[in-house]
Amino acid sequence: MRERSIRRPQARTVSSAEVNPLTWRYLIVMLICGCVLAAGFFFAARQHFSSMEYGINNSRLRKQLEDLESENRRLRHLREVSMSPGEIKKIALNLGFREIERGTVMTASTTDMKVKTAPALIAAKQPGDNTKTTGVIRTAYQTPVTEAPAVRSSNNERAAKQSKKPQPVNMARERTEITTIAKLR
Amino acid sequence: MAPRAKKAKKRNLRQIVFTRFTLIVALLVLWMGGIGVRLVHLQVNQHEWLKQKALGQRQDFKRTKMPRGTIYDRNGRALAMSVNVKTLYADATKMDDINSAAKSIAKVLGVKEADVAKQLNEAKEVEKRFLPLAKGLDEEAAQKINKALEDTTIKKADAPQFAGLHWRDDQKRSYPNQSMAAHVIGFSNAEGVGQAGIEQSQNENLYGAVIKKMQERDRLGRVYDETVSEKEPPKDVTLTISTSFQYKAEQALEKAVKASSAKSGMAVVIDHKTGEILALANYPTFDPNKLKEITPNNLRNEVIQSVYSPGSVFKLITYGSALEKNLITPEGMIDSPNSIEVAKHKFTDSHPIGRATYIKAMAVSSNVSAIKTSLRVGKEDFYKTVRKMGFGSRTGIELPAETGGIVRAPERWNGDSLASMAIGYEIGVTALQMATAFATIANYGVRVQPRIIKEIRQSDDYIIPIPPPEKQQVVSAETARGLRTMLREVVLTGTGKAAQLNGYSSAGKTGTAWKFDEKLKRVNSAKYISSFIGFAPAENPEITIAVVIDEPKVGGRNGGQVAGPVFREIAEQILPEMSVKPDLNVEQLAEVVEEIPETVGNGVGGPNASLIAESRDVESPSVSVYPITPKGKEPKALSSVSKIVNTGNAEKLVTSVKDTKPKTIPIPKSSVEAKPKGLIKNKSSTEKKREKT
Numbered sequence: 001m002r003e004r005s006i007r008r009p010q011a012r013t014v015s016s017a018e019v020n021p022l023t024w025r026y027l028i029v030m031l032i033c034g035c036v037l038a039a040g041f042f043f044a045a046r047q048h049f050s051s052m053e054y055g056i057n058n059s060r061l062r063k064q065l066e067d068l069e070s071e072n073r074r075l076r077h078l079r080e081v082s083m084s085p086g087e088i089k090k091i092a093l094n095l096g097f098r099e100i101e102r103g104t105v106m107t108a109s110t111t112d113m114k115v116k117t118a119p120a121l122i123a124a125k126q127p128g129d130n131t132k133t134t135g136v137i138r139t140a141y142q143t144p145v146t147e148a149p150a151v152r153s154s155n156n157e158r159a160a161k162q163s164k165k166p167q168p169v170n171m172a173r174e175r176t177e178i179t180t181i182a183k184l185r
Numbered sequence: 186m187a188p189r190a191k192k193a194k195k196r197n198l199r200q201i202v203f204t205r206f207t208l209i210v211a212l213l214v215l216w217m218g219g220i221g222v223r224l225v226h227l228q229v230n231q232h233e234w235l236k237q238k239a240l241g242q243r244q245d246f247k248r249t250k251m252p253r254g255t256i257y258d259r260n261g262r263a264l265a266m267s268v269n270v271k272t273l274y275a276d277a278t279k280m281d282d283i284n285s286a287a288k289s290i291a292k293v294l295g296v297k298e299a300d301v302a303k304q305l306n307e308a309k310e311v312e313k314r315f316l317p318l319a320k321g322l323d324e325e326a327a328q329k330i331n332k333a334l335e336d337t338t339i340k341k342a343d344a345p346q347f348a349g350l351h352w353r354d355d356q357k358r359s360y361p362n363q364s365m366a367a368h369v370i371g372f373s374n375a376e377g378v379g380q381a382g383i384e385q386s387q388n389e390n391l392y393g394a395v396i397k398k399m400q401e402r403d404r405l406g407r408v409y410d411e412t413v414s415e416k417e418p419p420k421d422v423t424l425t426i427s428t429s430f431q432y433k434a435e436q437a438l439e440k441a442v443k444a445s446s447a448k449s450g451m452a453v454v455i456d457h458k459t460g461e462i463l464a465l466a467n468y469p470t471f472d473p474n475k476l477k478e479i480t481p482n483n484l485r486n487e488v489i490q491s492v493y494s495p496g497s498v499f500k501l502i503t504y505g506s507a508l509e510k511n512l513i514t515p516e517g518m519i520d521s522p523n524s525i526e527v528a529k530h531k532f533t534d535s536h537p538i539g540r541a542t543y544i545k546a547m548a549v550s551s552n553v554s555a556i557k558t559s560l561r562v563g564k565e566d567f568y569k570t571v572r573k574m575g576f577g578s579r580t581g582i583e584l585p586a587e588t589g590g591i592v593r594a595p596e597r598w599n600g601d602s603l604a605s606m607a608i609g610y611e612i613g614v615t616a617l618q619m620a621t622a623f624a625t626i627a628n629y630g631v632r633v634q635p636r637i638i639k640e641i642r643q644s645d646d647y648i649i650p651i652p653p654p655e656k657q658q659v660v661s662a663e664t665a666r667g668l669r670t671m672l673r674e675v676v677l678t679g680t681g682k683a684a685q686l687n688g689y690s691s692a693g694k695t696g697t698a699w700k701f702d703e704k705l706k707r708v709n710s711a712k713y714i715s716s717f718i719g720f721a722p723a724e725n726p727e728i729t730i731a732v733v734i735d736e737p738k739v740g741g742r743n744g745g746q747v748a749g750p751v752f753r754e755i756a757e758q759i760l761p762e763m764s765v766k767p768d769l770n771v772e773q774l775a776e777v778v779e780e781i782p783e784t785v786g787n788g789v790g791g792p793n794a795s796l797i798a799e800s801r802d803v804e805s806p807s808v809s810v811y812p813i814t815p816k817g818k819e820p821k822a823l824s825s826v827s828k829i830v831n832t833g834n835a836e837k838l839v840t841s842v843k844d845t846k847p848k849t850i851p852i853p854k855s856s857v858e859a860k861p862k863g864l865i866k867n868k869s870s871t872e873k874k875r876e877k878t
Contacts, residue, residue, distance in 0.1 A: 055409035059400070062411065070269040070354075071324060073252065080263045080361035085432040 245408075247398040252356055253377050254391035254419035256370055256384070258428045259461075259639055265360050265370050265384065265473075267377075267393070271327045272353045273319040277308035279349035286349065293333040294319055318350075321357055342406030356393070364472045366431045368486040369424065369465050369584070369637065372473035381484065383422060383637070385585045390420040390641055420649065421642040425461035430454055430759050434464040437754040438732070442468045445737035445747050451488045451616045452751065453731045454759065457624030457720070460633035460654040462582070463728065463759075465617075489580075489587040492613035493714050493733070496698025497550045497680075497744070499609030501622060501668060504547060506570035507558045508664040515544045515667045521554040528600025532556055532608070547671040548679030550695065552608045559607030564595045567603060573659045574622045575632060576614055581655075583638045590614045609698055610708070616716075620731035623693070623718045626672070627726035630665035632657045673723045683749030684717055686757050688767035692726075693719015693752065695744035700736065712736050717748035721756045722768045730755050 081087060093099075227235060256265040273294075280286050287302035294301075301318070308316040322330070327344075334345040343351060358373050371382020379388035394416035401410040434452045442450040454464035469483040485491065507513045520540050524533040534553045538545060546554035559567055571577065577592030591613030593602070598611075605611040617635060625632040634654040641649040660668075672692035675681045680695040696716040702709035716733040720726040732748040732755070741747055760767075 052403065052409045055401075055411075056403070056407045059408035059411050063408075067324075073266070074268055074323060076263065077266055077268045077359055077361060080266070081359075083262070084362040084365065085428065086363055086365065 243401050243403070245400040245402055247400060249354060249396050249398060250356060250377065251393035251396060251416065251418055253358060253373065253393040254387075255421045256387075256391070257421060257423045258366075258426050258431075259424065259463075260427060260429075261423075262428045263361060264366060264424065264426070264428070265358065267356045268323075268359050270321045270323060270355050270357045272317050272355050273322065273327075273330060273345075274351055274353055275305060275308065275316040275318055276314045276349045276351060277305050277316055278312050278314055280305065280309065281348065283309060286347075289334060289347070290318060290350070293330055320355070327352060340405065342402070342408075358473075360473045362428065362432075363474060364470045365428070365435060366426055366465070367470050367473050368467045368484075368488070369426055369431075370473065371585075372476065372479075374476075382486070382584060383424065386583050387422050387638070387641075390422060393419045418644070423639045423642065425456075425459075425463065425637050425639045426465065427463050429762060430464040430755075431466065433758045434466040434755050435468070435470070437751045437758075438466045438468045440754075441732075441734060441747065441751045444740060445734060446739040447734045447747075448736035449487055450732070450734045450751075451491075452733075452755065453488055453616055453620040454755065455620055455624045455635060455729045455731075457628040457633065457726065457729045460624075460635045461639065462635055462637045464755075465637070486584065486586070487733075487735070488616045489582060489584055490615070491735075492588055492590050492615060493735075494610050494612065494698045494701060494708070495614050495619055495716065496609040496696035496714065497552075497555075498619060498623075498694045498696030498716055498718050499612065499614075500547060500550065500555045500607070501626065501672070501694055502570055502574055502576075503555045503559045503562070503567070503607040504543060504671060505574075505626070505660055505664060505668055506562045506567050508667045509570065509660050510562060510566060512561050513543050513558060515670050516542055518542055519546055519554050519557060521546060521551050521557070523553070525553045525556050525604075527556060527560070527604040530601035530604065532604060544671050544674045547694070548674040548677075550675075550680050555607045556604040559603050564598065564603055567606070568592075568595045570660075571606070571612070573632075573657075574618075574625065576612065576618055576622070580615075580617055580621055580635050582617065582635050587617075588615060590618055609696060616731050616733045619716070619718055619733075620729055623720060623731065624729040625659050626665045626668045627720040627729050628665075629662040630658055630660040632659045669723065669726075672719065676719065676723075680743065680745045681717060681719065681749055683745050684719055684752045684756075686721055686753055686760070686769075688769055689721050689756065689760055689765070690723035690768050691719055691721040691752075691756060692723040693717055693730075695749065697742060697744045713742045715742055715744040715747040717744045717752045719752055721760060722765065724768060727763060727765050728756070728759060 252267040252269070255263050255267070258264055275286075275290075277283070283305045284302055287305055288298050290296075291298035291301045304316060307313075319330070331345040334347040334350065336346050336348070339346050339348055341348070345352070356377065358377065360367070360370060360372070367382075369382055371379060371384035371386075373379045373384045373388075373391075377393055379385035379391065384391065396416055397414040399412040400408045402408055434454055438450045438452045441447070450466075450468045452464065452466040453462065455462055465486075465488055467485075467487050471479045471483045473479075504513070508515070513519070518540055519542070521534065521538050523537040524531055526532075532552050534551050536549060538549055538551050538554070541551075541554075543554070543558075562570075571592055576590055579587045579589045593611070602611050621632065621635050624635075633656050636654050638651060640651060643649055669692055672694055673690070675694050676684050676691050681693050684691055684693055684695075694717070696714070696718070698714045698716075699708040699710050700712035700714055701707070702712065714733060714735055715737055716731070718729070718731040720729040730752050732751040734747045734751075737747045
């Protein structure tokens with residue numbers, strides 16, 4: 001038998017040599033695509049959870065805003081309640097203030113500063129009564145008290161002793177006033 | 186043989202592989218097919234059910250209400266506002282151990298454990314998911330409860346950290362000033378719908394819309410997405426009322442009503458230049474925060490809903506129509522006999538004035554003079570003036586259930602109707618109508634429609650424009666000036682001396698009328714309506730005040746006596762607050778020495794003689810000038826009361842040196858006889874002596 005030389009397809013080896021790099025390329029592309037896809041999924045998931053987080057924060061802040069508005073409203077309400085005339089009156093009465101009737105308010109005259117003693121008051125005074133109305137007007141501010149020298153203190157003591165004694169001049173003046181009132185009557 | 190065997194073996198192996206492969210593929214196909222079928226079943230057949238279940242798990246629908254609009258006074262003080270409150274409720278289906286839950290809840294809320302347990306068990310049985318446990322709690326109380334109920338073992342997104350317990354946001358309508366201006370503001374019910382006053386009339390503006398919220402929650406219950414249906418926010422209403430003026434008017438009115446044991450009282454303060462109502466008071470009143478205490482008696486806004494015969498205050502219209510027709514002048518003279526008969530109806534004066542000026546006639550409130558004047562004016566012109574002044578029609582104030590009063594057309598008048606109307610009978614008016622009429626005179630004859638809403642705010646930036654009030658020249662400025670002169674004299678020398686102000690001039694008219702009795706179907710001489718309506722300062726008026734006291738029983742009955750002091754108290758407090766400069770000094774201040782009694786009643790005889798046979802023209806008993814004092818306190822004569830008078834530069838203490846003894850005015854015998862027995866309690870000492878003798 002004639003031996004036939006069967007030619008092994010070299011192209012196979014060639015083609016395999018040619019195909020192999022292509023396969024690798026495919027594989028690499030697929031891998032890249034897979035990576036991109038995975039990365040896409042990853043980013044999408046990240047975005048999703050991030051948006052969820054934002055949403056949660058957003059709703060929390062919205063709730064906080066509502067609560068603050070509610071609190072603001074509550075405080076305004078409290079302010080209005082405490083400023084209502086009825087409430088002020090109630091508190092004032094609780095604090096001991098009294099309601100005044102119309103016509104009982106008396107304002108001191110600012111033009112006439114002289115202290116006038118009522119005649120009835122003068123008549124009621126006993127002859128020996130030396131209490132005098134002083135002309136001192138007390139103000140909020142008082143001059144600081146300094147240490148008085150010894151001489152002064154002795155003078156003061158003398159003055160105090162003198163004040164204990166009846167003052168004939170003043171008494172006489174008062175008596176004349178009383179007699180004038182009696183005459184008038 | 187060996188290759189064949191090898192070949193066969195190889196073929197068998199291939200077959201096995203193929204078979205196995207086919208089997209696996211078949212299995213896979215079956216598996217996939219099964220999944221596919223299941224998926225089709227779930228996605229098609231059970232689609233709706235699954236969708237609802239999924240949405241139910243993550244979606245939450247909430248219906249919340251926007252806070253109802255706020256009502257402010259003219260200075261921005263809130264008169265009515267909604268505040269958020271919380272309701273603690275239980276979802277019994279989420280509670281595993283009811284008894285222990287009930288124990289904890291009862292301990293925190295301070296209620297009986299057994300009651301809570303019973304309610305929770307009942308709710309669980311019927312799968313009730315909303316069982317309110319505590320309502321109307323503020324944020325502070327809610328926080329305390331949250332802290333007390335905190336269970337660290339439970340994972341829950343919302344407070345309180347307790348299984349099955351939740352909070353629901355609610356609203357409560359609150360009126361910070363309690364009963365102040367209650368009739369103006371009104372109230373709204375639990376659903377937030379206005380039931381009276383501004384709350385009712387402005388319900389559309391104030392109503393808080395319902396907002397639908399769709400919340401999406403994660404597995405822990407945290408909200409991560411929210412869809413809110415946008416709605417227009419409610420509007421805020423600003424009134425013309427001033428809280429301060431309102432309080433003062435209410436205080437003065439309450440004092441007067443209590444002192445005179447009257448049935449009710451009303452007071453209106455109007456800025457006649459703008460028509461703005463600064464105060465509108467009623468007594469008795471109610472607290473809109475306590476809806477259970479509201480009764481038909483105290484709910485009615487008498488100022489606009491109650492119709493009464495005005496009496497002598499209506500003489501303003503009578504003389505006004507005559508002045509407008511140039512029939513009279515204030516300084517002109519009129520002969521005023523003791524009585525006048527119109528259509529067999531005899532009208533008498535308690536104190537005949539003889540020949541006097543119209544100013545004097547008005548000052549002493551002469552019925553005969555007013556009737557004579559009205560007869561000169563004539564039916565048609567009188568009716569026209571009455572209508573032009575706004576009687577018989579609603580004023581248009583933005584409050585619900587306003588009445589227009591009763592004014593009959595001239596065709597339906599009787600022979601004596603004109604005479605009766607001239608002195609304020611056979612006509613029904615509201616206090617607001619009367620106040621508006623006086624405001625017209627104070628405003629140089631220009632009638633400005635009264636209003637109580639100053640503005641409506643959509644938001645801080647946008648104010649809804651309100652049309653300006655209607656203005657109409659009702660009577661000429663000359664007529665108004667003449668009437669003001671006459672009204673000034675009423676306060677200076679006439680029946681309204683009690684309305685004299687310290688530091689300010691005032692003008693006004695007193696009115697004392699018998700009331701129409703529904704049961705008797707005629708006027709009842711035992712029931713009075715006393716009023717004083719005036720304005721101040723007299724020369725350049727700034728405010729108009731109307732005071733009406735219904736059925737005063739103790740003290741005087743005359744409008745000057747009962748309502749005059751209320752006018753004075755309100756005006757004296759309000760005018761300085763309005764920065765109105767005093768226009769009187771000590772020398773100009775008139776001294777209140779004696780009160781001129783007002784003629785009361787609608788005469789005798791006439792077509793309605795049978796109706797008013799018993800209600801004769803009665804002069805009120807001679808009276809001393811006593812201010813109204815509370816029970817148990819001795820009255821002081823006004824003449825001896827020290828007064829602080831602002832003289833412009835400095836205030837001085839002025840003490841009148843007049844005789845402290847109250848002066849009495851002799852009463853005609855006929856008047857005393859005609860007086861209904863046992864009806865008038867305030868008898869003067871002179872009268873008592875006369876009765877004894």
